[in-house]
Amino acid sequence: MRIVDVREASVPLEANIQNSVVSFADHTVSLVAVVSDVIRDGRPVTGVAFDSIGRYAQSGLLRERFIPRLLAARPDDLLDAGGAGIDPDRAYRAMMKNEKPGGHGDRAHAVAAVELAIWDLNAKLAGVPAWKLIADRHRVAARARMPVYAAGGYYYPEDSLGRLRDEMKAYGDMGYTSFKMKIGGAPLAEDMKRIEAALTVVGDAAALAVDANGRFDTPTAIAYGKAMAGFGLRWYEEPGDPLDYALMADLAGVYERPLATGENLFSLRDVDNLIRHGGMRKGHDLFQMDPALGYGLSEFARMVAAMEKAGYARAQLFPHGGHMIALHIVVGLGLGGSEAYPGVFAPVGGYAPDCTLEDGGIAPGERPGFGLEAKPDLAQHVARLVA
Numbered sequence: 001m002r003i004v005d006v007r008e009a010s011v012p013l014e015a016n017i018q019n020s021v022v023s024f025a026d027h028t029v030s031l032v033a034v035v036s037d038v039i040r041d042g043r044p045v046t047g048v049a050f051d052s053i054g055r056y057a058q059s060g061l062l063r064e065r066f067i068p069r070l071l072a073a074r075p076d077d078l079l080d081a082g083g084a085g086i087d088p089d090r091a092y093r094a095m096m097k098n099e100k101p102g103g104h105g106d107r108a109h110a111v112a113a114v115e116l117a118i119w120d121l122n123a124k125l126a127g128v129p130a131w132k133l134i135a136d137r138h139r140v141a142a143r144a145r146m147p148v149y150a151a152g153g154y155y156y157p158e159d160s161l162g163r164l165r166d167e168m169k170a171y172g173d174m175g176y177t178s179f180k181m182k183i184g185g186a187p188l189a190e191d192m193k194r195i196e197a198a199l200t201v202v203g204d205a206a207a208l209a210v211d212a213n214g215r216f217d218t219p220t221a222i223a224y225g226k227a228m229a230g231f232g233l234r235w236y237e238e239p240g241d242p243l244d245y246a247l248m249a250d251l252a253g254v255y256e257r258p259l260a261t262g263e264n265l266f267s268l269r270d271v272d273n274l275i276r277h278g279g280m281r282k283g284h285d286l287f288q289m290d291p292a293l294g295y296g297l298s299e300f301a302r303m304v305a306a307m308e309k310a311g312y313a314r315a316q317l318f319p320h321g322g323h324m325i326a327l328h329i330v331v332g333l334g335l336g337g338s339e340a341y342p343g344v345f346a347p348v349g350g351y352a353p354d355c356t357l358e359d360g361g362i363a364p365g366e367r368p369g370f371g372l373e374a375k376p377d378l379a380q381h382v383a384r385l386v387a
Helices: 059-072 088-095 105-126 130-137 160-174 188-202 218-228 245-252 268-277 297-309 324-333 376-386
Strands: 003-012 028-040 043-050 146-151 179-182 208-211 259-261 338-340
Touching: 003 059, 003 105, 003 376, 028 059, 028 105, 028 376, 043 105, 043 376, 059 088, 059 105, 088 105, 088 297, 105 130, 105 297, 130 324, 146 324, 160 179, 160 188, 179 188, 188 208, 188 218, 218 245, 245 259, 245 268, 268 297, 297 324, 324 338
Parallel strands: 146 179, 146 338, 179 208
Antiparallel strands: 003 028, 028 043
């Protein structure tokens, strides 16, 4: 069993929307295929994955550094203990050869795309869905259905409040029972009106989270916290720069409702620092690290272990993502829940038709691997890449 080829394609997101910091109109995703020498039904078994939503493709990094290193490794050095698949952590270490510590950024996303494609490959080789392989490898009793929340509430140039209400209603009509909207892209008073408008549709404030996407300095984050204190919102997400642990600690000292952060922390060491210095409250605040942004599932599992060692529960982890890969990982590791992107960030956002939504939870399906080929808008991109 060996890897014979690794391919990458830059796929554009269909997302002409914006949050408080960026427009997603020009964003792309690196779609990766890891091709094995195992032939089934006349075709090589191939693992497929992508880096996460809301960034840019890492084509240059992948083609110049990480893919050549993986292909140059001795095949036996990449095999798992049973010899029937690729060890994802060994592959990660091969790709990281000659890389200095720190400086994570896009490098972390590039490695993650390949590492996750190896998980997809291994699950296909074993003939099981990725969530089951992940659960078995990490000795977790996987839940059949995982709670998800509909992430949206972006800023619109026209009829912003009306479109916000319509968007939240559409998510509710789909069967979602928890929601998230953006703040920080308008003055404080206007954002409070936006929250109030969303609540006219959502009803229960404990079902609505807000996300500032790292926009605020400490005084502004605290001002928003004080203004929102009476709502009783589900959580207040990423108020400031993800590496500003002092801001999080200061805000936790005055904002009683749950805080959430970690989407833009890409390594174990960053998460260690959040645990040590960020004021995150056990059993209360939420972590949101994304395996597809942070070197893949191997590094993500180390983050989960660090959380648990420090006394935090894995139920406090709601990874950023909103796609099939994140859903399989959340189910396989028994985490608290998952983000969902219904209707936005095509072709990678959202789920395949067989991932059914009931009572605010989604089942990831039984197809081998992550099931990306079952998602109609993504399947055409996968087919071109693996042809």
